[in-house]
Amino acid sequence: MSTTTAPPSPSVTLATSPSPRQSRFAVVLRFALLIGLLALVAYFTAASDLFLTTGNVKNILLSSSVLLILAVPQAVLVIMGYVDLSVGSIIGLTGVAMGVLVVDHGMNPWSAMFLALVLGTVAGSVNGVLIAFTRLSPIIVTLGTLQLYRGITEGVRQNPPAGFGDVIGTFGRGTLFGIPIAVWLSLAVVLIGALFLYRAPAGRHVYAIGVNADAAFLSGIATRRLPLVFYALIGLAAGLGGVLLAARLDSAPPTTLGSGMELEVLTAVLLGGVAFSGGRGTMFGVVLGVLFLGVLSNGMTLTNVPFWMQSIATGAALVVAAALDEISQKRGTVRRLLRKES
Amino acid sequence: MLAVRSASKSYGSFQVLHDIDFEVRPGTVHALLGPNGAGKSTLIKCISGVQSFDRGEVTLDGDELDSQTPSAAFNAGIATIHQHLSLIDSLSVSDNIFLGREVTAGPLVNKSHQQRETQRLLEQFGIPVRPSTRVGGLPVGVKQLIEVAKAWHRTQIRVLILDEPTSALTEDETLRLFAEVERMKTAGVRIIYITHRLGELYRIADEVSVIRDGGVALSGPIKEIEPQQIVAAIAGRSHDEGPRAGASTRITDRAMLRLEGLQGPRFGPVDVEVRAGEIVGLYGVLGSGRSSCLETVAGGFAAERGRVVVDETPVRNHSPAAAIRAGIAFVPSDRASQALWGTLEASANMLMPSFREFASGLFRSRRRERESFHRVADQLELQPPDMQRAARDFSGGNQQKIVLGRWTQSPSLRVLILDEPTQGVDVGARRKIYETCQELARRGVAILFASSDADEIVTLADRVVVVDDGQPIAEYTGTDITEESLLRSAHELI
Numbered sequence: 148m149s150t151t152t153a154p155p156s157p158s159v160t161l162a163t164s165p166s167p168r169q170s171r172f173a174v175v176l177r178f179a180l181l182i183g184l185l186a187l188v189a190y191f192t193a194a195s196d197l198f199l200t201t202g203n204v205k206n207i208l209l210s211s212s213v214l215l216i217l218a219v220p221q222a223v224l225v226i227m228g229y230v231d232l233s234v235g236s237i238i239g240l241t242g243v244a245m246g247v248l249v250v251d252h253g254m255n256p257w258s259a260m261f262l263a264l265v266l267g268t269v270a271g272s273v274n275g276v277l278i279a280f281t282r283l284s285p286i287i288v289t290l291g292t293l294q295l296y297r298g299i300t301e302g303v304r305q306n307p308p309a310g311f312g313d314v315i316g317t318f319g320r321g322t323l324f325g326i327p328i329a330v331w332l333s334l335a336v337v338l339i340g341a342l343f344l345y346r347a348p349a350g351r352h353v354y355a356i357g358v359n360a361d362a363a364f365l366s367g368i369a370t371r372r373l374p375l376v377f378y379a380l381i382g383l384a385a386g387l388g389g390v391l392l393a394a395r396l397d398s399a400p401p402t403t404l405g406s407g408m409e410l411e412v413l414t415a416v417l418l419g420g421v422a423f424s425g426g427r428g429t430m431f432g433v434v435l436g437v438l439f440l441g442v443l444s445n446g447m448t449l450t451n452v453p454f455w456m457q458s459i460a461t462g463a464a465l466v467v468a469a470a471l472d473e474i475s476q477k478r479g480t481v482r483r484l485l486r487k488e489s
Numbered sequence: 490m491l492a493v494r495s496a497s498k499s500y501g502s503f504q505v506l507h508d509i510d511f512e513v514r515p516g517t518v519h520a521l522l523g524p525n526g527a528g529k530s531t532l533i534k535c536i537s538g539v540q541s542f543d544r545g546e547v548t549l550d551g552d553e554l555d556s557q558t559p560s561a562a563f564n565a566g567i568a569t570i571h572q573h574l575s576l577i578d579s580l581s582v583s584d585n586i587f588l589g590r591e592v593t594a595g596p597l598v599n600k601s602h603q604q605r606e607t608q609r610l611l612e613q614f615g616i617p618v619r620p621s622t623r624v625g626g627l628p629v630g631v632k633q634l635i636e637v638a639k640a641w642h643r644t645q646i647r648v649l650i651l652d653e654p655t656s657a658l659t660e661d662e663t664l665r666l667f668a669e670v671e672r673m674k675t676a677g678v679r680i681i682y683i684t685h686r687l688g689e690l691y692r693i694a695d696e697v698s699v700i701r702d703g704g705v706a707l708s709g710p711i712k713e714i715e716p717q718q719i720v721a722a723i724a725g726r727s728h729d730e731g732p733r734a735g736a737s738t739r740i741t742d743r744a745m746l747r748l749e750g751l752q753g754p755r756f757g758p759v760d761v762e763v764r765a766g767e768i769v770g771l772y773g774v775l776g777s778g779r780s781s782c783l784e785t786v787a788g789g790f791a792a793e794r795g796r797v798v799v800d801e802t803p804v805r806n807h808s809p810a811a812a813i814r815a816g817i818a819f820v821p822s823d824r825a826s827q828a829l830w831g832t833l834e835a836s837a838n839m840l841m842p843s844f845r846e847f848a849s850g851l852f853r854s855r856r857r858e859r860e861s862f863h864r865v866a867d868q869l870e871l872q873p874p875d876m877q878r879a880a881r882d883f884s885g886g887n888q889q890k891i892v893l894g895r896w897t898q899s900p901s902l903r904v905l906i907l908d909e910p911t912q913g914v915d916v917g918a919r920r921k922i923y924e925t926c927q928e929l930a931r932r933g934v935a936i937l938f939a940s941s942d943a944d945e946i947v948t949l950a951d952r953v954v955v956v957d958d959g960q961p962i963a964e965y966t967g968t969d970i971t972e973e974s975l976l977r978s979a980h981e982l983i
Contacts (some may be wrong), residue, residue: 348844348854355841356831365789365819365827366842366895367810426832 179471180420182440183464189395191409191446193223199447205327211236212333213388215434217412218419219340220381222433224285228425229374232289233274233295234385234412236296238405241267241317241389243300246308246399249315273380275375289292293409303399309398318396328402336384349373357425414461415440417470439464443475444480490514491536491648491679495758496545500530501884503915505531506703507547513648513679513696520682520690520711523700524942525722529683530598532700535648536681537569538562543565549647566647568640570654574632575912576639578625582799583622584605585713586639606642614638614669631660634669649673650681653805655689667693685941687716687976720976739766739927740951743800744788745935746904749908750795753785756959758795763904763935770950772975773937778959779939780822783908786937787819788812811938813842818896822912822939824885827891831881835871836862840895844897865894870921885920893925905929907938911938911945943972 191198217234225232245263254262270292277288286293321328344350355363356370364370388408393399419436421428440461447457491513497505508527513519515903523529534540536547538559547554554565576585583603590607592843594597607620616634624632634652640646655663670693673680682694688695697714699722700708707714724837745765750758756778763769771779784790786797788809797804799815812819821827840847840858844975847857858874866874872883880888889911896902904908907925907964911919926949937955940946945955953970954980957964963978 264744305615344851348848351841351853354833354837355830358832361826362830363820363841365787365809367813369810370843413648414572426830456873 174375174479180407180435180439181417184277184435184442187439187442187446191442191450194434195449203445207441207445208330209327210445212329213391214411214415214440215333215437216336216384216388217381217408218415218433218437219336220377221412222421222428223340223422224352224374224414224426226422227374228360229278230286230289230413231294231378231381233292234381235405235408236293236300236387237267237270237382238389238392238408239300239401240406241386241399242294242393242399243259243304243308245390246311246393249311250308260315260390263390264383264431267386267389267473268379268383269442271385272379275378277323278378279371286470304401307398307400311375311394311397315394316397318391319397320440329471334343337430337434344430354426360437388435409442414465418465420472490550493536494546496498496535496542498535498542503884504703511698511705512683515677516674516676517677517695518680518682518693518893519696519698520684520694521698522684522719522723524944527700527704533569533652533681533683537567538742539587543954545561554972561643564623565651566645568646569709570633570717571651571652574636576624579623581621583620584617585635586610586642590618590643593844596746610638610642628662630658630665633666633920637669646659646678648681648856653685655684687719693700718781718813720973723976739930741765745800746937747798747962748786748795749793751782751785752782752794753790753792756782757959761954763937765935766930767935768930768936768949770946771937771951771956772943772946772953773941773956777956779956782910783906783937783939784821786818787906816901818902819905820892822909824888824892829880829888832879834877835880835883835891838874838891839865842895843899851886861898865898866940869894869925884915885913886915889914889922890918893922897925897929902934905934909940912939943975946970946975947972
């Protein structure tokens with residue numbers, strides 16, 4: 148059977164269909180967090196007369212401000228496929244350092260705050276250099292420095308320095324146009340973060356590194372420098388957080404200042420729809436994630452819900468949000484599942 | 490008999506296989522040849538259950554095979570040995586053979602029983618290793634035989650698919666593999682043997698089929714087919730004339746790209762010069778070192794020795810960023826993993842390296858980005874010209890246009906490097922990509938591309954360097970570039 152047949156010419160039709168339109172269901176899923184937040188606000192408003200008052204809204208914003216300041220650079224890192232678990236300890240380190248400088252050495256408060264920010268930036272840069280140049284896992288490095296920085300902090304001073312004076316006190320409790328200074332600072336950070344992510348050229352590079360680092364490298368994008376810069380920036384943000392938290396407390400307890408913040412920040416970022424595997428996330432989502440946690444904690448305290456139930460609610464919200472996000476990403480998954488059922 | 494009848498398969502709007510008929514009789518070796526992207530691997534994937542045909546049927550000894558999954562196909566007796574082996578290097582031979590099907594005594598693995606069984610199997614296959622040896626240190630050829638033995642142990646092999654098994658083997662290992670194939674033949678196994686090397690066909694095959702453009706271009710017993718017929722079938726239709734027209738007016742005397750004794754992972758030393766306006770092709774089979782050579786030029790790998798010179802200036806701090814600054818653009822062969830951000834929109838994919846140039850001050854200029862995107866999309870006939878659409882939602886050809894467009898719009902482009910420029914690209918887009926390359930060459934860009942498709946080289950290249958084992962072995966210019974000359978020199982069929 149020595150037959151020779153000419154190959155048929157391939158029929159090529161060009162794909163001209165419009166971008167796949169998302170189903171109504173997917174749209175609902177995308178805004179699930181916003182809907183959840185609004186539902187939460189509605190519930191607490193009904194449950195407590197104190198919830199929706201000017202004073203309490205200010206309270207929520209104030210208690211969320213440090214979280215927000217840290218969530219912005221953390222979101223950028225996670226979108227790039229990195230993460231920083233050491234921020235809680237950098238907050239402790241910088242807050243205590245500022246306290247020691249002012250209380251024990253009588254330093255000028257402005258210089259002390261400035262040095263705390265520098266120290267935070269250095270601590271963040273150490274993470275960044277280790278991760279960018281040794282290719283160690285970001286989780287391992289920052290888990291290590293989480294312990295390391297806390298250890299240094301506790302070694303420096305065992306009992307909390309307290310009583311920082313008026314200048315620093317202003318950053319803790321002062322207001323500008325009736326709004327706490329910490330809230331103004333957090334709004335500035337969000338604005339800068341959003342401008343960077345959506346308007347600066349390197350903002351798009353963040354996504355490129357997260358989606359496909361190899362392609363980004365071959366396209367000449369600074370795949371090492373950009374994460375390094377953001378580790379330094381999140382250190383700076385943690386330094387600012389340390390100053391603000393210590394100022395608000397007028398005390399810097401070495402063991403507890405900022406402790407556990409790293410997971411709270413990560414929870415807010417992931418709740419806000421940033422993919423832990425990188426490549427996806429929005430500033431709007433991150434702000435919602437922070438507000439969701441702030442409203443949940445504030446409202447539950449007002450309605451006298453015990454703390455352990457707050458933990459259950461936060462944990463459940465994170466897992467549900469991740470599940471909804473996963474479903475909305477996999478186009479057609481739901482339909483396929485339904486078809487298999489029938 | 491394994492028979493595939495009038496089978497078709499499409500990926501999206503692109504039809505890969507049209508009405509394929511293909512059969513393998515028990516105890517025979519059926520060799521499968523064809524250029525890359527012709528549909529060989531799709532055919533294999535459909536037979537081995539990784540994918541399924543859209544239309545048509547597969548029967549094995551008269552029973553219809555309805556294998557939806559690779560494991561169902563495997564249980565029906567269809568074993569595939571891929572180029573990339575599935576053995577786990579850190580485990581011993583016997584642990585690999587029994588992986589996932591461990592023989593247990595109570596809650597523990599019965600090691601001694603497994604080792605005895607493995608010993609028996611190794612003797613049967615004549616593999617001179619002990620069952621407790623770690624697989625990692627063994628030569629590729631031995632690993633391949635172990636892989637066959639593993640499949641043999643796990644299922645009643647009725648069909649054995651070998652995907653370019655000799656591409657990484659030494660001559661000795663090849664001989665041993667052929668002996669094993671002979672043994673399988675006498676056991677009545679049907680063997681599908683995919684290869685790029687014509688020389689092997691006459692040593693091992695009983696029947697041969699050439700797949701081209703999704704159809705069977707040639708099929709029959711090897712005894713009745715001349716090598717020239719096979720070469721002609723792989724090369725296919727006589728290509729359109731004209732692409733090289735104007736080459737003489739295009740090519741200048743100015744050496745735009747020079748590789749001087751360049752040596753890197755698995756290639757070199759290579760000395761090649763590409764003049765401004767010239768299109769030079771690197772031709773060689775898979776694994777000939779051409780891809781790593783190109784990636785080194787583009788800065789993806791560090792050169793071990795030698796240097797890259799662009800327009801008489803050596804490229805310093807060799808990295809992709811430095812290469813781009815020097816005017817070198819690179820279109821890699823593996824689009825999905827090296828060139829595309831699948832979930833990002835088309836405009837980001839096309840303009841990512843240029844956002845800085847378009848920016849005014851600190852911020853990006855949406856207007857300039859939009860204008861640039863639409864200008865390039867028009868030039869390349871991007872379908873659909875939708876800048877918001879995610880890159881993964883485009884067809885392969887249009888994805889390639891996006892990647893190419895990333896560099897064509899840059900006025901500082903001086904050297905364009907393409908690796909398999911039309912892999913997984915449909916015919917229409919392919920022509921557009923060739924035209925774009927010629928247009929760029931007319932602008933004075935030096936183009937160096939690699940391809941394992943002889944037809945592509947003949948269509949596009951002004952000059953071709955044939956590469957084998959990481960080194961240039963022959964060079965042809967102008968009308969001397971024919972499919973026959975290329976296939977002969979690359980397939981050791983002199």
